[in-house]
Amino acid sequence: MQWLKTIAATINLMNVYGKSASKSYNNISLETSVSTANPHQLITLLIEATLVAIVKAKYHMQKQEIEEKGKAITHAVTMIDGGLRGGLDFDQGGELAKNLDELYLYMIKQLLTGNLQNQVELLDEAYQLLQGIKEAWVTIGQNLDLPAEGPRSISTAS
Numbered sequence: 750m751q752w753l754k755t756i757a758a759t760i761n762l763m764n765v766y767g768k769s770a771s772k773s774y775n776n777i778s779l780e781t782s783v784s785t786a787n788p789h790q791l792i793t794l795l796i797e798a799t800l801v802a803i804v805k806a807k808y809h810m811q812k813q814e815i816e817e818k819g820k821a822i823t824h825a826v827t828m829i830d831g832g833l834r835g836g837l838d839f840d841q842g843g844e845l846a847k848n849l850d851e852l853y854l855y856m857i858k859q860l861l862t863g864n865l866q867n868q869v870e871l872l873d874e875a876y877q878l879l880q881g882i883k884e885a886w887v888t889i890g891q892n893l894d895l896p897a898e899g900p901r902s903i904s905t906a907s
Contacts, residue, residue: 789890792836796883799828803860803876807869822864825875829853829860852878 786794806821834853837846856875863871 789886789893792833793883793886793890795828795832795836796879796886799825799833800876800879800883802828803872803879806860806864807872807876810863810867810869810872819864822860826857826860829857829879849882852882 802821802825806818806825809815809818809821830853834850837850839846839850842849856878859871859875862868863875
């Protein structure tokens with residue numbers, strides 16, 4: 750359930766960036782999405798939140814806002830490590846779960862190195878890799894017959 754807490758933390762992070770009516774609406778919309786999503790949709794939401802964190806990190810890197818860049822990188826790494834990696838089921842997922850785990854570790858390495866060396870290219874690489882995973886994950890989801898609400902455990906096996 751750590752990954753679900755990570756999504757909730759994403760909602761809290763959004764509050765840091767302003768309290769406008771549209772942002773409040775977006776927060777409510779995300780909370781509703783999380784509470785009504787099946788496990789497959791929850792992973793999609795987690796990937797999307799991670800992509801947003803990487804974009805924010807890149808923005809803060811380009812603006813030389815070191816503290817905010819660090820927070821965004823930390824947030825992205827936490828979601829990848831605790832959420833995406835933490836949700837892998839190596840028993841059911843087999844080789845696919847192992848390969849995803851290695852890819853997630855590589856993305857974390859790129860994000861941390863990019864943060865330390867202020868290399869936007871490394872953030873872009875992590876973003877592109879995760880975007881590819883998201884596209885594949887969404888495609889898989891289109892072929893699944895899952896109820897809107899499902900059990901709160903996640904497996905990489907489809």
